[in-house]
Amino acid sequence: MDGIVITWPQLLYLGLILVLFYAAELLLFLRKSSQGKPREAQFRRQLESQAEEIAALRQEMESLKVRLASLQIQQIRHEPQEEEVQTGFVSEALHEDATPYNLAIRMAQSGADADQVAAGCGISRGEADLIVALYRSQT
Known part of the structure; x- marks a missing residue:
């Protein structure tokens, strides 16, 4: 083996x-x-x-x-x-009509889109999106 x-x-x-x-x-x-x-x-x-x-x-x-x-x-x-x-804050509230945000709110309430709001008011696109989202639904 x-x-x-x-x-x-x-x-x-x-x-x-x-x-x-x-x-x-x-x-x-x-x-x-x-x-x-x-x-x-x-x-x-x-x-x-x-x-x-x-x-x-x-x-x-x-x-x-x-x-x-x-x-x-x-x-x-x-x-x-x-x-x-x-x-x-009252003095700021009294001059609120002069702010770009108030103008943006009015533009959003009148039906403008975020691009138009951003270009017309000199604010960022994100701010414009937020304003349009908040104020367009109120009309």
């Missing part, structure tokens, strides 16, 4: 090599999984911070909506509010 002959010491060495290989794989796997945890924690902290930022921005947007509505009501009534008298 001239086949491959493996002795017991050779079989023992082969088994030892296989055990070391699987131990190295296990250590590598554990190292990778432990490195993922700090990244995951950092990712969670970033998500929480962004969620807090979004909540703060939403709250600020809501307060700006309320202020805008009160200014629109005040403009309709032409009655200055206490806050405006204290901050000097």
Whole structure:
């Protein structure tokens, strides 16, 4: 019989090599999984911070909506509010007809599109889009 002959010491060495290989794989796997945890924690902290930022921005947007509505009501009534008298906003409100935004509002209410409003009033396209979106729907 001239086949491959493996002795017991050779079989023992082969088994030892296989055990070391699987131990190295296990250590590598554990190292990778432990490195993922700090990244995951950092990712969670970033998500929480962004969620807090979004909540703060939403709250600020809501307060700006309320202020805008009160200014629109005040403009309709032409009655200055206490806050405006204290901050000097009344003098700006009296000369409001001269602002490009008031002209833009009138143009939007008359049916002009955002390009016409931006070109006619000297305001940015984004501002014109916003004014047209807000005031065209009121007519």
